[in-house]
Amino acid sequence: MSEIALQATGSAAGYRRLLGILSLTLLVAFVLSLAIGYGPFDFGAALHSALSGKDDLGALVFIEIRLPRAILGLFVGFALGLAGAVMQAFLRNPLAEPGIIGISGAAAFGAVVIFYSGLAAVSSLLLPIGGIVAALAAGLLLFAVAGRNANTATLILAGIAVNSLAGALVSLVLNLSPNPFAATEIMFWLMGSFADRSLTHVAIALPPIVAGCIALFLTSRALDALALGEDTATSLGFDLRITRALLVGGVALAVGGAVAVSGTIGFVGLVVPHLLRPFVAYRPSLLLPASALGGAILTLSADIAVRLLPTQPELKLGVVTAVIGAPFLFSLVWRMRGDLR
Amino acid sequence: MIISASGIGVKRGDATILQSVDFVARPGELVGLIGPNGAGKSTLLEVIAGLRKPELGEVFYDGKLASSVPRRSLARRLAYLKQDAAVDWPLSVEKVVALGRLPYSGLFAARDRRADDKAIRAAMETAGIAHFAERNVQTLSGGERARVLLARALAVEAETLLADEPVDALDPLHQLNVMELLRSTRDRGTGIVVVLHDLTLASRFCDRLVLLDRGRVAAEGAPEDVLTDEIIAQCYGVRALTGIHAGGRFIVPWQKASQQLHDLKTDRLVPPLVANGHGRIVPINAAQQRRTLDS
The missing domain is CATH 3.40.50.300 (P-loop containing nucleotide triphosphate hydrolases)
Structure with missing residues (x-):
């Protein structure tokens, strides 16, 4: 019921309440993600010993296994939800999403190259850098191919081109892989997961994700103006070259950083903005924080779900989001099919 | 500004x-x-x-x-x-x-x-x-x-x-x-x-x-x-019915400039028109035109 009221008013109070609800849900999901896992584990005791600096098994599990997984889930989901909302608002197209238009795929390729070439062993910092550089290249390529005033069809086609290029390059790397084990390892990594990540992963992923998210948030007012088209937005005082640079750079940093440690986790940026848009009265600027929080909630929840599912081996998170997200994409295309030009 | x-x-x-x-x-x-x-x-x-x-x-x-x-x-x-x-x-x-x-x-x-x-x-x-x-x-x-x-x-x-x-x-x-x-x-x-x-x-x-x-x-x-009639004909390539009503001019594009303005029934050339003040549009003659412009 409260959701219906929110949808109807879209007022400042309603928006604050929405963000409050989302933040609380996120907190719950984060704590659950810390508490749920394999094997017997006393969450309270582990938290206590971790905080008091003890070195027992509980603290070790907490700090080395649970905490990185939960933190990455939160930040990666936050970045994906935000990136999706920004791209959809900028391109005024509900199908825009880093995964669909190939940016995640390119970032994965960048990270795979670093893996495969052995550069990752030189410095783990190179991993996100590879992801970011490739994501940036994909973003620039996409804009170059699709052009400024890309309509839905052009954009999706350009995205398919970028995506297939990234996929082909990843296949090339797999093909050239010297032994099947390395190839399998890369394959599994590509599926996307937060399992077995350490605080080192957190340390290398967080700076680009945070920087990217800041850049993306800076576009919010211009995104509102863009609801009226590029000329009107410019006449309202926005330099869209800056907005575009913030968008491409922000998405590359946030998604590139995220993909470099987690592999590709698709559809979060597609599903979350779409679901939350009615609750912010369709205003792009208001959607950004909501979608970021929602992305974090969805990603953490899905990551909890894969640990609760009785499958062996554990399902990869990216597989789960794709299995849920792809039908969602079908339904979106179904509804938009009349509008595609 | x-x-x-x-x-x-x-x-x-x-x-x-x-x-x-x-x-x-x-x-x-x-x-x-x-x-x-x-x-x-x-x-x-x-x-x-x-x-x-x-x-x-x-x-x-x-x-x-x-x-x-x-x-x-x-x-x-x-x-x-x-x-x-x-x-x-x-x-x-x-x-x-x-x-x-x-x-x-x-x-x-x-x-x-x-x-x-x-x-x-x-x-x-x-x-x-x-x-x-x-x-x-x-x-x-x-x-x-x-x-x-x-x-x-x-x-x-x-x-x-x-x-x-x-x-x-x-x-x-x-x-x-x-x-x-x-x-x-x-x-x-x-x-x-x-x-x-x-x-x-x-x-x-x-x-x-x-x-x-x-x-x-x-x-x-x-x-x-x-x-003016000439400029409209030259730039737009049309002839327009023009006239004055309540101090304002109306300009109704009527036919291509390559054709003369003809009365379709009698096939005679139509002179400039003016509204007669009752919402009707009638051909202008010199006397009427003067009266309309004076008033």
């Missing part, structure tokens, strides 16, 4: 869109920008709005070179209404109008909520859309949406309003409403440049007309000096 443009030249590929165009817009003046399709009206409006950099010539705002005026400060002084613009999200009417206040807020600037609300309400009242402020803009009729977008431009409260065919999608009543609205906005001191296709509206409501033809200024001045 005085906008002046001199020697404007714009090319698109090989095609010349504008060539050596000079243009001035002053405060408190309603200027009509007219001309046949492809004459370069919208392009000129984009150039003087600072949205498109001309290959040749310069635009000045109050004597300052356009490139030296920051986009953000210009945004408060100059409102631009694009031709049949769409709204991409199902926003409420009020939220669309509120976008006109974006130039007054910043990332780090607190916004004056009261001034914003006042401007938004006033713009919605003026455009006659306040009674559907909560409706989804994407469900409106073409005429309603046109008025919403006009209100959005009015909400900027700029010194200058540039409007590209604001009456294009409207029925006759709403065309008159919008033109009267523009005139009353002009009366409050706003300088307005409006692109129009309807020659009667241009003649009746504008203080000055600039007629573009194939990228050049073909005529400029008071409506009666610009919209």
Whole structure:
């Protein structure tokens, strides 16, 4: 019921309440993600010993296994939800999403190259850098191919081109892989997961994700103006070259950083903005924080779900989001099919 | 704000869109920008709005070179209404109008909520859309949406309003409403440049007309000096029935300029027409013409 009221008013109070609800849900999901896992584990005791600096098994599990997984889930989901909302608002197209238009795929390729070439062993910092550089290249390529005033069809086609290029390059790397084990390892990594990540992963992923998210948030007012088209937005005082640079750079940093440690986790940026848009009265600027929080909630929840599912081996998170997200994409295309030009 | 443009030249590929165009817009003046399709009206409006950099010539705002005026400060002084613009999200009417206040807020600037609300309400009242402020803009009729977008431009409260065919999608009543609205906005001191296709509206409501033809200024001045039979025939390629009613001129394009104006029944040439004051239009003769013009 409260959701219906929110949808109807879209007022400042309603928006604050929405963000409050989302933040609380996120907190719950984060704590659950810390508490749920394999094997017997006393969450309270582990938290206590971790905080008091003890070195027992509980603290070790907490700090080395649970905490990185939960933190990455939160930040990666936050970045994906935000990136999706920004791209959809900028391109005024509900199908825009880093995964669909190939940016995640390119970032994965960048990270795979670093893996495969052995550069990752030189410095783990190179991993996100590879992801970011490739994501940036994909973003620039996409804009170059699709052009400024890309309509839905052009954009999706350009995205398919970028995506297939990234996929082909990843296949090339797999093909050239010297032994099947390395190839399998890369394959599994590509599926996307937060399992077995350490605080080192957190340390290398967080700076680009945070920087990217800041850049993306800076576009919010211009995104509102863009609801009226590029000329009107410019006449309202926005330099869209800056907005575009913030968008491409922000998405590359946030998604590139995220993909470099987690592999590709698709559809979060597609599903979350779409679901939350009615609750912010369709205003792009208001959607950004909501979608970021929602992305974090969805990603953490899905990551909890894969640990609760009785499958062996554990399902990869990216597989789960794709299995849920792809039908969602079908339904979106179904509804938009009349509008595609 | 005085906008002046001199020697404007714009090319698109090989095609010349504008060539050596000079243009001035002053405060408190309603200027009509007219001309046949492809004459370069919208392009000129984009150039003087600072949205498109001309290959040749310069635009000045109050004597300052356009490139030296920051986009953000210009945004408060100059409102631009694009031709049949769409709204991409199902926003409420009020939220669309509120976008006109974006130039007054910043990332780090607190916004004056009261001034914003006042401007938004006033713009919605003026455009006659306040009674559907909560409706989804994407469900409106073409005429309603046109008025919403006009209100959005009015909400900027700029010194200058540039409007590209604001009456294009409207029925006759709403065309008159919008033109009267523009005139009353002009009366409050706003300088307005409006692109129009309807020659009667241009003649009746504008203080000055600039007629573009194939990228050049073909005529400029008071409506009666610009919209002469010869110029209409030359630029638009049509002959029009023209006349005077209640002090205003009407111009009704009738047939191609290659043909003479014939009475279709008798096949005789039709002399200029005038409204006889009872809503009927009759042929003008010398005596009538004198009487009408005197009264």
